[in-house]
Amino acid sequence: MSETTSAQAFKLNPTPMLDTLETGPWPSFISGFKELANRTGSTMVRGALDQLNYSYQTRMGYWKGGVVGVHGYGAGIISRYSMIADKFPEAKEFHTMRIQPAPGLHYTSKALRQICDIWEKYGSGLISMHGQTGNLQLQGIVQANAQACFDELNQLGWDLGGAGATVRTGASCVGQARCEMACYDTLEAHHKVLSYYTDYVHRPQLPYKMKFKFSGCPNDCMNSIQRSDMSVIGIWRDDIQVDRAELKNYFATKGTEYIVNNVITRCPTQAITLKGNDDLEINNKDCVRCMHCINVLNKALSPGKERGAALLLGGKGHLKMGNMLGSMMIPFMKMETEEDLEAFTELTDRIIDYWAENGLDHERLGEAIERIGIQNFLDAVGLDAHVDMVVSPRDNPYFKADYTHTPVLREIAA
Amino acid sequence: MSETTSAQAFKLNPTPMLDTLETGPWPSFISGFKELANRTGSTMVRGALDQLNYSYQTRMGYWKGGVVGVHGYGAGIISRYSMIADKFPEAKEFHTMRIQPAPGLHYTSKALRQICDIWEKYGSGLISMHGQTGNLQLQGIVQANAQACFDELNQLGWDLGGAGATVRTGASCVGQARCEMACYDTLEAHHKVLSYYTDYVHRPQLPYKMKFKFSGCPNDCMNSIQRSDMSVIGIWRDDIQVDRAELKNYFATKGTEYIVNNVITRCPTQAITLKGNDDLEINNKDCVRCMHCINVLNKALSPGKERGAALLLGGKGHLKMGNMLGSMMIPFMKMETEEDLEAFTELTDRIIDYWAENGLDHERLGEAIERIGIQNFLDAVGLDAHVDMVVSPRDNPYFKADYTHTPVLREIAA
Amino acid sequence: MSREWKTVESGPHTYRELLHPVIVKNYGQWKYHTRPRPGVLRHVANSGDVIYTVRAGTHRQVTIDIVRRLCDLADRYSDGHLRWTVRNNVEFMTPNEANVAPLIKELEALGHPVGGTGNSISAIAHTQGWLHCDIPATDASGVVKSMMDALFDDFVKEEMPNRVRMSTSCCEINCGGQADIAVVVQHTRPPRINHEILKNICEMPSTVARCPVAAIRPTTVNGQPSLMVVEEKCIFCGACFGACPAMEINHPEYSKLAVWVGGKNSNARTRPANMKLVCHGLPNNPPRWPEVTEVVKRILGAYKKGGREWERLGEWADRIGWKRFFEETGLPFDKYMIDNYRHARVSFNQSAHVRF
Amino acid sequence: MSREWKTVESGPHTYRELLHPVIVKNYGQWKYHTRPRPGVLRHVANSGDVIYTVRAGTHRQVTIDIVRRLCDLADRYSDGHLRWTVRNNVEFMTPNEANVAPLIKELEALGHPVGGTGNSISAIAHTQGWLHCDIPATDASGVVKSMMDALFDDFVKEEMPNRVRMSTSCCEINCGGQADIAVVVQHTRPPRINHEILKNICEMPSTVARCPVAAIRPTTVNGQPSLMVVEEKCIFCGACFGACPAMEINHPEYSKLAVWVGGKNSNARTRPANMKLVCHGLPNNPPRWPEVTEVVKRILGAYKKGGREWERLGEWADRIGWKRFFEETGLPFDKYMIDNYRHARVSFNQSAHVRF
């Protein structure tokens, strides 16, 4: 029920600026939009194209926010009203529904077709696939259609994602589904954890946004360290597994020079040494789990057997502080059983609760920890400090240790 | 004229705590003090020992400052009055005269004996040789003797050093006097620059202290990068000089393995490559002048021929910010002729003037630059920005460039 | 509106039934992979099973028509299964090697380039821009389309030293995330305050609090409580505009584009690193932003030439030194590229290490 | 007092006439050096001239008697020339190789150990302490004498991986400067305010301004303007005490000693680096501070064992990782060692790099 007119009467308006984007080898979103509009006769898409063309001409944006939602939810739809609806009335409403996809962004054609059909019925037919946070973004719906559209989607198992001061939609790498590097089941962890926080996703009740991202190994294909407050990165605790035969093969086919220059000398901690002319040895005590040697020699080397995940806190974008990368909090947690995942959410609960109580309005977790001081944070959430949390111990003398604190003496006496 | 009594009557008081420091192989300052007191019968030294012993017992210090000076100077003497003169009246005054030694801390026995004689006449006979800033510290004089003592020293060419909000006494490494690494004449530069700033040394008129240190090469034997606001470090601009014969010799005597492990692999930028089995090549474009290869192979390698100095700004101790290391301002200045040194002080004048006008009370140069912003600082002192000033370009977007600033376009158009 | 359906707060969609059967069978049991050609991965399981992945670029801003066509391909070549990557590429997985070549052919016929794997330039992560956001100064989709047209070859080939990740963001907030090369809006003037609308729509205390440098102060304008910006303090970040639409930071001329390089999120070899500013003041020049593409091409050209195998862009610049980076790319370094924000000091060259 | 002399503001003493003639002759013309034995350097000039340097430890807090004795030696063995190093060692330079052995013998007889060169532990830079300063919490000279007694062997031998520079400071200001190992006072309580003396001696605005965290506030005590410290904010740094003696930070029990490692000022190999906190809460335990020596010995023992040739202490810790540093030294890491000051974030492990 998007606003359409009869197909014969429908004609797009001139969009000279946008038309220049229809040339060149890379897929043109403008061509896609036009094709859709022409087929469906969507005036909303026409209006959006007109306004976009106008933005290209004037080099200014013309959307403003508002409040659009579905019953019982406080988030999930990004509302957009045109500031120049007098000029382009066809796109005066142009809201986006953020749909949480399955972990790993897996679909069947059947599931996608169902979405397309519902979206053709209620919305513009435009989709952003996917948003940077990981939502399937259905772009272009009027308020009047939102509830009905959502209800149909929801019946098929789709739910809205987060927006505003909520836990946001999660993201997980393909992980064990297809990747030999995965140290835990990212899809399952994503699914469990985000399901657990459903209430926080739908109803803003936090100081600000809170993102979880799940990467199966330190390659961090989800960019979790920079793009999420809670970055869950797969890791292993024991030795790198070595397939000696495959290793020999690599030396034979790639040559020693290649392996020296591309593997041995590139290990960040010089944990790998050449043995003789055609073998190498890894000093696992020095290995910092960077993944590089495994990446290059992936047939011969794999993460160890004792696998789990590390939790890094406080990654986020530019706002107020500049880019922030998450920092190491827990180097290793098992992530295999139900109980492991419960222990995980038990911990993240404590962290979120603390932040919810102590964070300022619009202050991300990482900023709050920095402002409040990591010592206070650790004490409050019941975590012990350990040296992996830092690159090196502090280099300024401005700390307040309790004066009774003399652990070293006990040690030395012993 | 230090307060003495007749030698027979003189007896030290018990100092049981201090006496424990008279054992052990390292020279004992306590034994030295006692020897002196016993010989000269100095009651001031006795009082100082008594008070020091009391400090050892109570674990507290008992000196307070005041104002003691010589005619026409606003600095140079650190005044100390005992807070417990009722207990230890003999050391109720115990001031230190900071004397500026010759650059490089060179003496003749004659010059030192003259000082000793004057100091025996007017002061306690205690000397701190040297203070961390580089002063010859004559410790223990009463106000009444200060002017006469100074006058006698001054007649021999000795002058007071800085204290408080002044340019401080400088420090310079042994440099060209005895070191093959020296890239400029540290002694001469020290002498010229500090003489030039004599007025600033003697009369507090700056926001806070200002230290110059002169190291002849990046080994920085004067710790200038951490201990001085103006760190002047010798450097060269052309290629490292190689004595091929001596290099061959090193390979022959030390062995290739030694040179690979201790030189080639230790170069911070991998600028050195092994050539064949017994030679090496330096890619001088990648060399960052760290000195390491020259240090190890000092017979074969030397700094280039085009020598000068770099200026780093803002090094200092803990106060308020934590340790600060000086940062690169000018990578290369010639330091050979009178004119070179004048150009140097012309530049440091501009820096000091700017800081004098803009620095807050008790704010060191480095802190001021940080607070005010390096851009403003560079503009004000008329220096161009260059990439050597940073480890890498900024990683946060919070900069204000003028909107007319589009240098890149000109470049690209060209 | 009358509703029959009672919402099920189901959270993320279930995934198990969406996975290809070969994946379900070998879940967590993959042994290694190879890349038979750009855009194709071949994963081998401990069981001996093999799955081929064909990756193709998309418009990201797609439509139901485009999605349906991709579904057709999935039905034909990958048993009805498909997935998207974090960089908006689509992936088809099939155990059937024979499907690979025809699938590629059809994808290319539809205009979806096959590539983006290994040491290629993958699709550029980007953001809403003028199409949908309420605070953008540019149109990320358009900038990206323009750049990808120019970088097309490096998407379908694997000829860079290592993978290249790029992003483009339409305001300084940077929803596109950091990347090897990122194009981000940069404002060059303080916000102008629209006092007309401010009084009706501004939550003034939040707006004041949003400013990272406390440049916004309460004031009175025409007898009404309003806000003012202390120009000397303001760093043109636009954070206030996100809090209050009356803080008009966007401007057709004063809002520019900047280029950042060396962002790295992976832990491979070096620790993850923040990206650095290397070019700014580029005009916001729709519909094709040629200056941006030119700068990006220069950087990529120099990296391609000088980077060692497996060396990410930032690692290359760190190795050769940033002075050389500017030399090799021909970009000018200027004073604005020296940090003067909170942690400025740690980026200063606190050493005598210099190159001549 | 009547004066005849009119001050000559001469600045630093002239140096030319103080240099040994061989030095004057070969000034700036040195070619290389060797170390024939610990404590002895042999510099060779382009001219072929040679000068031997004999370096010996001193008490730093010396006396005219000690200095005169050293002058005697200079007259006898180095043509009346001698110098001091930046670490308070004395150096005698002679072109005459035959003078070296007897000079060493006499120095040792006088109690001056010969050494401190090359990869030895040189003398410990230190500060005034209770002997002279107005703000010290300990006596640096005593701590140093105690440590050097224990480290004597490593001064006269060259058996460490690289040179070891140490320092000791009697308050947190750290006049001793940073070093491979530094012992620095650490306060564990806020200053107590002595309101009695405050009103007479305190320049209140300066004292308020001196506090790095704005913990000092004006207040009224017994009707008089005075100061107060906000305890939650105060970081026990003692900066206020330097500005005003009424801010009594020193305390026999609450003032402790901390050990820092890895400071490096030279540019050799790595950039200069700040030293890091590795042990704190050590009691201020005169006259011998045995706990400090014990901790320092542990650190040096581990470094001596594990460090590679030319590797400074901090480089060693960086290479093996700080986790291993704490394991090898047996010192406990604790939460206070995590930075929480201005640049805290840059010291966080913003990566998944960990060792197990």
Ligand code: SRM
């Ligand atoms: C849609 C999306 C861009 C896209 O086209 O993909 C987006 C769009 C917006 N982001 Fe974002 N962000 C999007 C992913 C991100 C990411 C990337 C990520 O999540 O992986 C980041 C960086 C990581 C992070 O969380 O910091 C990001 C950092 C921000 C920020 C800065 C947060 C910060 O603390 O630095 C803001 C500003 C704010 O929240 O006030 C913001 C705000 C916004 C707002 C809500 C602007 C606003 O305040 O009105 C944008 C709404 C646009 C619209 O009309 O739909 N967005 N934003 C992405 C969400 C799609 C989705 O749900 O899947």
Ligand code: SRM
């Ligand atoms: C005497 C000396 C220690 C020693 O025994 O060697 C010393 C002693 C004092 N220093 Fe220092 N500093 C001494 C070298 C240093 C150094 C090292 C250097 O200069 O190479 C530093 C670190 C580098 C630097 O300048 O930052 C140093 C950093 C400080 C600071 C902290 C400055 C900062 O910004 O971090 C203060 C505090 C202040 O100035 O308020 C200070 C203050 C003091 C005062 C004046 C304490 C005070 O405020 O009353 C001490 C006087 C002690 C006395 O009774 O004589 N002293 N001070 C050193 C000077 C001797 C000389 O002139 O040769």
Ligand code: SRM
């Ligand atoms: C499909 C995808 C995950 C997903 O669930 O969607 C993925 C899949 C793989 N990544 Fe990735 N990476 C994916 C995004 C990323 C990202 C994030 C991004 O692109 O935004 C990163 C972090 C980038 C960064 O550091 O900023 C990433 C960093 C890596 C690395 C580390 C590379 C490095 O040297 O720094 C590897 C290791 C390697 O290349 O062998 C890797 C390796 C791989 C492997 C080889 C893992 C495997 O064994 O299967 C997969 C095929 C890679 C290929 O394209 O050749 N993947 N990978 C993502 C594909 C994005 C795309 O369409 O282009």
Ligand code: SRM
């Ligand atoms: C005499 C003295 C300079 C002076 O004018 O007083 C000096 C003299 C020499 N230094 Fe130094 N350094 C002197 C203090 C320093 C300092 C500062 C300090 O000790 O407080 C440093 C910086 C320490 C730091 O990084 O914190 C210093 C870092 C070096 C280095 C770099 C070492 C490294 O690998 O990091 C070298 C290079 C070398 O060892 O070959 C060096 C080399 C040398 C050489 C070999 C230079 C030469 O060719 O003549 C001299 C003999 C060194 C020796 O002891 O074996 N000198 N040297 C200082 C002796 C101090 C002492 O009595 O122990």
Ligand code: SF4
């Ligand atoms: S993060 Fe690791 S486990 Fe996940 S897809 Fe990337 S390489 Fe595989």
Ligand code: SF4
């Ligand atoms: S994973 Fe990284 S750190 Fe570990 S051995 Fe391999 S290359 Fe080295």
Ligand code: SF4
């Ligand atoms: S700083 Fe350089 S020139 Fe000066 S003494 Fe040390 S090594 Fe020699």
Ligand code: SF4
């Ligand atoms: S001086 Fe340092 S950077 Fe230069 S070549 Fe030698 S070791 Fe390398």
Ligand code: SF4
């Ligand atoms: S980068 Fe800025 S303008 Fe673009 S979508 Fe994100 S918030 Fe909106």
Ligand code: SF4
């Ligand atoms: S643009 Fe940024 S700095 Fe300027 S007033 Fe707004 S929030 Fe503050």
Ligand code: SF4
């Ligand atoms: S370290 Fe502190 S107490 Fe010691 S001399 Fe310096 S200022 Fe005085």
Ligand code: SF4
């Ligand atoms: S001790 Fe330091 S933090 Fe505490 S009040 Fe004094 S100056 Fe401020």
